Amino acid sequence: MTRRFYVTTPIYYVNGAPHIGHAYTSIAADVMARFHRLAGDDVFFLTGTDEHGQKVEQAAQAAGVAPKAFVDTVSANFRAMADAMAISYDDFIRTTEPRHIASAQALWRKVADNGAIYLDAYEGWYALRDECFYGEDELVAGPDGKKVAPTGAPVEWVKEPSYFFRLSDYQDRLLALYEQHPEFLGPHGARNEIISFVKQGLRDLSISRTSFKWGIPVPGDERHVMYVWFDALANYLSALGYPDTDAPRMAFWPASLHLVGKDIARFHAIYWPAFLMAAGIDLPRKVFANGWWTIEGQKMSKSLGNVIDPRELVADFGLDAVRFFVLREVPFGGDSDLSRKALMTRNNVELANDLGNLAQRTLSLVARNCGGVVPQRRSLTEEDQKLIGQVAVLPQLLAAQIERCALTDALEDVWKVIRACNAYIDHQAPWALRKTDEARMADVLRVLLDALRGIATMLQPFMPHSMARMLDQLGVAEDERTFAALETPLPGGRQLPAPQGIFPRYVEPEPS
Numbered sequence: 001m002t003r004r005f006y007v008t009t010p011i012y013y014v015n016g017a018p019h020i021g022h023a024y025t026s027i028a029a030d031v032m033a034r035f036h037r038l039a040g041d042d043v044f045f046l047t048g049t050d051e052h053g054q055k056v057e058q059a060a061q062a063a064g065v066a067p068k069a070f071v072d073t074v075s076a077n078f079r080a081m082a083d084a085m086a087i088s089y090d091d092f093i094r095t096t097e098p099r100h101i102a103s104a105q106a107l108w109r110k111v112a113d114n115g116a117i118y119l120d121a122y123e124g125w126y127a128l129r130d131e132c133f134y135g136e137d138e139l140v141a142g143p144d145g146k147k148v149a150p151t152g153a154p155v156e157w158v159k160e161p162s163y164f165f166r167l168s169d170y171q172d173r174l175l176a177l178y179e180q181h182p183e184f185l186g187p188h189g190a191r192n193e194i195i196s197f198v199k200q201g202l203r204d205l206s207i208s209r210t211s212f213k214w215g216i217p218v219p220g221d222e223r224h225v226m227y228v229w230f231d232a233l234a235n236y237l238s239a240l241g242y243p244d245t246d247a248p249r250m251a252f253w254p255a256s257l258h259l260v261g262k263d264i265a266r267f268h269a270i271y272w273p274a275f276l277m278a279a280g281i282d283l284p285r286k287v288f289a290n291g292w293w294t295i296e297g298q299k300m301s302k303s304l305g306n307v308i309d310p311r312e313l314v315a316d317f318g319l320d321a322v323r324f325f326v327l328r329e330v331p332f333g334g335d336s337d338l339s340r341k342a343l344m345t346r347n348n349v350e351l352a353n354d355l356g357n358l359a360q361r362t363l364s365l366v367a368r369n370c371g372g373v374v375p376q377r378r379s380l381t382e383e384d385q386k387l388i389g390q391v392a393v394l395p396q397l398l399a400a401q402i403e404r405c406a407l408t409d410a411l412e413d414v415w416k417v418i419r420a421c422n423a424y425i426d427h428q429a430p431w432a433l434r435k436t437d438e439a440r441m442a443d444v445l446r447v448l449l450d451a452l453r454g455i456a457t458m459l460q461p462f463m464p465h466s467m468a469r470m471l472d473q474l475g476v477a478e479d480e481r482t483f484a485a486l487e488t489p490l491p492g493g494r495q496l497p498a499p500q501g502i503f504p505r506y507v508e509p510e511p512s
């Protein structure tokens with residue numbers, strides 16, 4: 001039976017240009033989606049833009065543009081970034097689309113009909129930057145002694161009529177969820193933080209605003225617009241066609257995985273399941289929070305002028321080197337620093353040297369010494385078998401790593417095999433065998449071709465373009481690139497194209 005896999009990225013605020021932090025979650029989600037497709041699963045991969053709320057409204061005002069025209073432009077820029085990063089999304093949802101608005105309103109009605117919403121007045125702190133309400137007890141002293149949000153965001157005192165969601169009613173059910181389904185929330189750090197936050201007690205949540213207009217009207221009371229997080233979280237259902245339970249895409253619910261940044265774990269692991277419980281809708285299977293990137297040791301910020309558009313890095317290093325770097329550099333879930341030097345080192349050592357040279361050496365030996373024809377697979381020595389065995393377990397090994405969102409460990413598993421291949425080629429020295437034992441040389445090259453095919457197949461989700469090129473060079477047809485296809489060895493005798501380098505070494509240009 002085909003398994004369904006529904007993975008989401010956060011939908012991005014369109015108050016500014018996309019940067020590498022946004023691209024990061026999308027790249028990770030893309031790897032998951034591609035991996036599951038190659039494993040034969042039925043995949044739905046959703047991304048999009050979060051276009052309502054005061055923050056976006058103010059950004060439009062600052063740009064001197066009407067909100068709708070503003071969000072159209074910025075959303076298009078996010079979509080262009082996703083395309084430039086080869087994000088293989090199946091749908092791109094925008095919260096200003098009628099399909100989303102109708103769906104979010106239906107979800108509101110459902111929650112209200114079940115008695116979980118009431119009208120009152122909100123008086124308290126709000127951080128516009130985070131689009132988040134904070135309790136007095138959560139605030140900390142800022143640099144100038146003023147109270148700020150725990151994230152450092154400025155807070156303002158808000159007082160306005162508001163609809164409330166009975167979040168306090170869900171504390172026990174949420175704790176039971178984390179307890180009974182430890183896999184629901186990861187990594188460990190985020191899970192512990194959320195559990196202790198919920199244990200401290202949950203207040204009812206203000207879920208509507210009246211002091212501005214740029215939002216989805218609350219059904220039945222148009223003086224209010226929905227709190228942007230109620231609106232935004234609903235995207236995961238609206239893209240599937242909710243509330244139409246017959247919509248074909250609804251078969252993908254519950255979501256398999258919401259990938260989010262650690263800053264928004266609270267919204268996904270507390271508010272979202274509580275809204276769904278209130279609506280009587282099944283809960284997503286997993287929320288996983290990735291860490292944050294700093295740039296050359298500093299927080300990325302407009303005022304520091306160090307906000308990196310991933311497309312600039314791609315122009316210098318190539319798309320796959322950037323995708324590889326962000327997933328390889330730090331265990332997925334942790335924080336890390338992005339520097340040109342680190343990117344260059346990863347590219348040169350692991351891509352150009354370890355993998356690129358291995359492929360180049362093998363393919364040019366086949367070109368030179370075997371007329372570019374794939375040798376037949378014949379009997380294997382113990383050493384050959386060991387290497388082939390290491391490759392053969394990769395699909396299983398990686399599936400387990402992907403399941404627990406351990407993308408970096410998955411890459412490490414592949415690199416162990418790449419290193420083993422490099423040790424094998426050095427030890428077997430097929431270039432020397434040419435003169436002494438041509439048949440053995442052909443066997444060794446065949447083993448290496450098979451190993452490279454396995455490696456390139458497994459790396460496709462991470463580096464789709466370069467691995468497609470590598471598989472072309474290895475003579476692997478399009479329909480032979482799935483994980484299942486690895487079980488059938490390529491027939492010998494195929495003519496390979498002339499080998500071409502895949503990962504150039506990067507040399508930092510001299511400062512002018």
Ligand code: MSP
Binds near residue numbers: 012021261264292
């Ligand atoms: N609109 C909300 C999400 C709604 S989901 C229903 C939002 N948008 S955001 O554009 O501000 O952030 C989107 C994602 O980008 C978050 O997951 C956030 O963690 C991530 N990042 C923003 N800056 C980042 C870094 N510097 N590093 C890594 N990820 C970062 O929140």
